[in-house]
Amino acid sequence: MSTAGPLGLDPALLEILACPAPDHGELRADVDASTLTCTVCGRTYPVTDGIPVLLLSEAVGGPDAGPDGGSSDTTGG
Ligand SMILES: [Zn+2]
Numbered sequence: 001m002s003t004a005g006p007l008g009l010d011p012a013l014l015e016i017l018a019c020p021a022p023d024h025g026e027l028r029a030d031v032d033a034s035t036l037t038c039t040v041c042g043r044t045y046p047v048t049d050g051i052p053v054l055l056l057s058e059a060v061g062g063p064d065a066g067p068d069g070g071s072s073d074t075t076g077g
Contacts, residue, residue, distance in 0.1 A: 006031045008050035019043065020054045021062070027052075038062070 005011035006029035017036070019025040025040025036045045036052050043062035046053050
């Protein structure tokens with residue numbers, strides 16, 4: 001009777017959800033990782049108890065996630 005979509009999210013909800021980033025990209029549900037991934041910027045958002053946490057502060061990856069290792073100036077090879 002209940003038609004739950006991926007990650008327990010309502011398919012209609014997925015239709016209206018969008019990336020909180022300025023790109024407002026479409027979100028793709030990743031069932032294996034229990035996350036939502038923006039198809040535009042590539043940020044990944046966690047889904048907790050069927051509630052997508054669409055916060056930039058909670059996002060993983062994306063264009064901002066560059067080579068931020070900390071220590072640098074180390075050449076190997
Ligand atoms: Zn995005």
